[in-house]
Amino acid sequence: MADAITRFFEDLDQQGYEPLLAKISGALRFDLHEGPQTTHWLVRIDRGSIQVSREDMEADTVVGTSPALFEELVTGRENGLAALLRGDMTVTGDARLVVQVDRIFPGSPYARGPQRYRKGVQ
Amino acid sequence: MAPSHTVRILDGNNFVVCEATGDIEATPTxxxxxxxxxxxxxxxxxxxxxGERLNALSYDDLQYYESRFFLVPGLATHYVDAKLSIIRERAVGGSFREHITILNHDEKAVDLDIRMDAGCDFADLFEVKDEILNKKGEIYAEAEPDRLRLGYRRGNFKRETIISSSVPARYDRNGFAYSIHxxxxxxxxxxxxxxxxxVGPGGRDLRFGLQVHGTERLALQHDxxxxxxxxxxxxxxxxKVAATYRKCIVDLAALRFSPLSLGGQTLPAAGxxxxxxxxxxxxxxxxxxxLPFTPELSATTLRVLASLQGTRFDDFREEDPGRILHEMRYGESAAFEEQPHSPYYGSVDATPLFVVLLDEYEQWSGDAALVKExxxxxxxxFKWIDDYADLVGNGYIWYERRxxxxxxxxxxxxxxxxxISYRDGTLPPFPRATCxxxxxxxxxxxxxxxxxxxFWDDPAYAEQLEREAAALKERFNRDWWVEDGGYYALALDPDGRQCDVLSSNIGHLLWSGIVDDDRAEQIANxxxxxxxxxxxxxxxxxEGEVRYNPIGYHNGTVWPFDTSFCAWGLRRYGFPEEAATIASGILDAARYFDGRLPEAFGGYPREQTKFPVEYPTACSPQxxxxxxxxxxxxxxxxxxPHEGHLAVEPRLPIGMGRIEVLDIPGRWGRVDAFARGRLDLHSLAG
Known part of the structure; x- marks a missing residue:
């Protein structure tokens, strides 16, 4: 599973700063549950500066989901807020952090985006 | 939507719509x-x-969050013999609470079976007007010794209603009952x-920590x-003016809403x-x-919308980087992506209006920190406006749904x-651009x-924006002006053909400032x-357009909000009499709705109907x-607001008399404004 997820977090850690998170600070822990096993990713955000580790430490927000769904999220094939509303992803603590972090998940690989009009072409 | 004899109470997005007896028996209609x-x-x-249904003698909406029903058993003809009265008092806050009182007025003792039938279909708000036959999940009811649990489960999506009574009751799967003497x-x-x-899988509520204020009645009252x-x-x-104003302030309180992502601050919900x-x-x-009355709503709205500004391309939600959202929903259809509201971004005006509000808010409040933030x-x-909204590549904002x-x-x-139509009534192809x-x-x-x-210390960017605005104004005045009508077209089709109907949208153009000065008088007229x-x-x-219909939702009705922006536009271009004319029309109409204007009312001439005809399905308060x-x-x-002060330049019609507005908040602290009606509008009335 974990290739896409590991890559996502490693990229995030390397990136070091994310302007979309410039207004927030806090620690967010992702608990990815698979059977008896739980993988932890801890994301510390300090006004946009980001540090990622695999510690199981206390956090302001704890997000729980399956590795399978999380992989879909970090590859843009699923939407975080819909997953949250559906109960497929749970949050404890400060929900604002997860709503903000959701924004750095990529868009769908299949999205067309806005299409330039060309006369006679539909 | 809800018929007018129904009673509504609410707190945020918790609300009750019921019959005049307080009963709820939902049907699609x-x-x-x-x-x-x-x-x-x-x-x-x-x-x-x-076993008898009850009849309403009266009900009171005490506040927007509470109401009281006075009831008697039996049919209307039995009123005079009623030996019992039943009072239901209820409030919504974090939960829904009902207090039931039963009074025996008889000289004899009575034994009574009191029963509440309770049930739920767990309809999504988008389903409530349909027959709900095949929900995809499972509905259940569990009677416990001290409570009734009604629930709905679809995968990890779970919603439950838990009903309990302070006096011990007998619970069954369809309700609960008491036998009393x-x-x-x-x-x-x-x-x-x-x-x-x-409830999520861990048993935690999605809305945990979301309450704006205490949920107790006293806390709501205090708030x-x-x-x-x-x-x-x-x-x-x-x-009437003061009464309408007071009604509006209370309704605005009721319409405050605290979204999931903001931890308790409020912004106005739509209706x-x-x-x-x-x-x-x-x-x-x-x-x-x-803004002049409740400026704190603006700061919250700007922050929330900023925090959910689009960051990526998503065709289902019509999200683009930089785009401001259209609508957020929390129900089953959003959760399972049967509807796109998680959130949905399909609007082209919210994005420029976001910047407009920020500037206007700063001018009133002096809140430079928020502008920097x-x-x-x-x-x-602005990048969205320039790069993603210009689908035709000619410098306008277009839309075509993905x-x-x-x-x-x-x-x-x-x-x-x-x-959106041409003068011959036909509809244009997409993409479309509205004026x-x-x-x-x-x-x-x-x-x-x-x-x-x-505030951003970027004069080069300021000049760039001004250049772009000036070019847009010039282009717009060339491409959208309808020569034979003396107004701006409602829209353009992608080949540049004008949707050349006369519409209220021209009033918004005055408000925006894009109208060339030498054309403003024609628009005002x-x-x-x-x-x-x-x-x-x-x-x-x-009136006179092919699609005109006095009760056509956007094709002939009057929308008070729309007229209010037209009035603002008239004032901006120096037409205070015209502004006062349409302003006093709306304020007169408000009287017929006890100060609570509906979403829209019929476009019939005033002298024909004598009163404003409410649009049949209008939401209220909106x-x-x-x-x-x-x-x-x-x-x-x-x-x-003018250079840090509040300028006051009243132009009221004579019939308005004297008006005073006290304690207007802003960067000046609080100031008062006084006005007296001096304008004779008769010259314009014809």
């Missing part, structure tokens, strides 16, 4: 119920005494508590009193009961209307399917330039002329209708 987070949590709630003149009471739960005390006071010689959620356009326009969001908004299944065809405020949105873009760039110069002005307000589409009288007051009093 009468979508009553207890609702929360866009889900129905009670579809049946029927009180009987000895009452001596003469004795009374019996119970408190019923109904909790609505949105409302504080809200009213904080707002300016309006006194008027004619009581009750079906639009108790965040809408980009509605929330921004309501904030613009209410939202610099990047404004830059992203979600062809559940997305909106028309992504402007007139969002019904047939709102008012180009005005908003112009205004956003002019205002953005001020912000860049004064249209707005108060017989084709657009009914005597009550400005028609969405002018945020931007509630904001309309406030913006009209601002317009007539000529309230303008």
């Amino acid at each position: 009468e979508p009553t119920g207890l609702f929360s987070i866009d889900t129905r949590f009670l579809s049946k709630w029927v009180l009987t005494v000895n 009452l001596e003469p003149n004795e009374q019996w009471d119970t408190d019923i508590d109904v909790q609505t739960l949105a 409302l009193e504080e809200w009213i005390a904080k707002a300016p006071k309006v006194n008027s010689e004619h009581d 009750l009961p079906w639009f108790m959620t965040m809408f980009g356009r509605d929330s921004i326009l309501t904030c613009l209307q209410t 939202l610099e990047q969001e404004c830059r992203r908004a 979600n062809t299944d559940t997305g909106l065809e028309n992504q402007c405020w007139k969002d019904s399917w047939d709102s 008012e949105v180009q005005g908003y873009a112009y205004d956003a760039k002019m205002r953005g330039a001020r912000l860049a110069r004064e 249209h707005l108060v002329g017989p084709r657009l002005f009914t005597g009550w307000g400005v028609r969405t589409l002018a 945020a931007w209708s509630t904001g309309a009288p406030l913006l009209l007051l601002r317009t007539m009093l000529g309230l303008e």
